[in-house]
Structure formats: C-alpha cells, structure tokens
Amino acid sequence: MPRARCWAWYGESGAGKSVAGLAIIGLIDPPGRISGGEIYLSGLRIDNLPPEEMRRIRGKRIGMIFQDPLTSLNPLYKIGDQLVETIRTHLNLSESRARKRAIDLLAEVGIPAPDKAHRCLSARIFRRHAPARRDRAWRSAPNRN
Ligand SMILES: Nc1ncnc2c1ncn2[C@@H]1O[C@H](COP(=O)(O)OP(=O)(O)O)[C@@H](O)[C@H]1O
Ligand SMILES: [Mg+2]
Numbered sequence: 105m106p107r108a109r110c111w112a113w114y115g116e117s118g119a120g121k122s123v124a125g126l127a128i129i130g131l132i133d134p135p136g137r138i139s140g141g142e143i144y145l146s147g148l149r150i151d152n153l154p155p156e157e158m159r160r161i162r163g164k165r166i167g168m169i170f171q172d173p174l175t176s177l178n179p180l181y182k183i184g185d186q187l188v189e190t191i192r193t194h195l196n197l198s199e200s201r202a203r204k205r206a207i208d209l210l211a212e213v214g215i216p217a218p219d220k221a222h223r224c225l226s227a228r229i230f231r232r233h234a235p236a237r238r239d240r241a242w243r244s245a246p247n248r249n
Contacts, residue, residue, distance in 0.1 A: 122171070127151075129168050130158040164194040177226040183210070184222025 105111050115121055127138050130150065143151040145166055150158065170176050177186055187206035191197060197205065203222070210218035215233055 125168050129162050129166055130155075131162075131168075160194070163190060177230075179225060179227030179230065181226060182223055183226040183229050186226060187222070 113121055113124075123132070126132050128143055130153070132138065138151055141151070142149055145161065150161060150166075153161070177183065184203065184206050187209060188199065188202045191202040191205050192199070195202070195205075207218045207222050210221055215221045215229060221229060
C-alpha cells in the first residue's frame with residue numbers, strides 16, 4: 105500500500121474483511137491463528153513479533169477503526185482516563201501533558217466543553233453526543249451512503 109494513500113477494500117458480508125484486518129494488526133483471538141503469509145509494515149515483518157512489541161506498534165503506527173465505535177470504549181470508565189492511558193502507552197508524556205492532549209482530541213472531534221467532558225463516563229458522552237454527531241456528519245455529506 106503506498107504511503108499516505110487511501111485504499112478501499114470491499115467484499116460481500118462474511119467475505120473476511122474484518123478478520124483480515126484483525127490479522128494485520130495482530131488481534132486474532134486464539135485458537136484462531138495466521139496459518140500462512142507474511143505481513144510487513146514499512147519493511148518490518150510484523151506478523152511474528154512478540155505480543156509486547158506488537159502492542160507498541162498497534163495504536164501508534166497501525167490501527168483499526170472498528171465498525172461500532174460505541175463498543176470500543178468502556179462506558180463505565182471516564183473518557184479522559186481511557187484516552188490518557190492510550191496516549192501514555194505510546195507517547196512519553198506526563199499525566200498532565202497526556203491529559204491536555206486528551207482534552208485537545210475531544211475538542212477536535214467536536215465534543216462541547218472538552219475541559220469538563222474528559223471527566224465524564226464515556227457512556228454519558230455517547231448518550232449526549234453520538235447521535236448529534238451522526239446527524240451532523242450526515243448533513244455535511246448528504247450524498248455519501
Ligand atoms: N481467513 C479466514 N480464516 C478463517 N475464518 C475466516 C477467515 N475470514 C473470515 N472467516 C470467518 O468468516 C466470518 C466472517 O468474516 P468477517 O471478517 O467478519 O467478514 P466481513 O468483515 O467481510 O463481513 C468470520 O467470523 C470468520 O468466522
Ligand atoms: Mg466486517
């Protein structure tokens with residue numbers, strides 16, 4: 105895949121797109137396994153890396169936007185804490201700098217009052233803002249389906 109380009113990958117439901125994506129980022133659950141082939145990221149073979157090394161790459165250099173974003177965050181934890189945990193896994197930042205970055209990210213995706221919102225449970229953020237954001241995305245791109 106060329107650098108900084110978008111590629112679409114399509115196939116009928118059940119064809120194996122999601123499973124292939126999970127295999128690429130090393131998230132196939134046992135007893136599932138990659139039975140053949142090799143996966144490279146910028147020349148580095150990544151399908152046989154130890155889990156800890158793959159964890160450092162995943163979420164920083166390679167990631168997956170899951171089909172249902174509402175299940176990707178734990179609704180019972182504060183949104184800011186979850187963002188800070190992920191940011192600090194990948195960037196060598198203090199808690200307070202990671203917190204500032206988390207608040208900036210909330211602002212970037214249009215969550216109102218991000219300086220307060222980061223202390224809310226993610227369930228509350230979803231309930232309040234997810235439907236509105238879907239509407240807004242739809243209105244700004246009416247021809248997309
Ligand atoms: N390469 C594969 N090896 C074994 N099973 C697979 C493979 N790809 C897909 N499957 C099976 O097919 C099912 C549907 O695949 P999935 O990746 O969810 O399809 P899609 O995302 O294209 O709709 C998976 O749950 C899995 O059981
Ligand atoms: Mg799928």
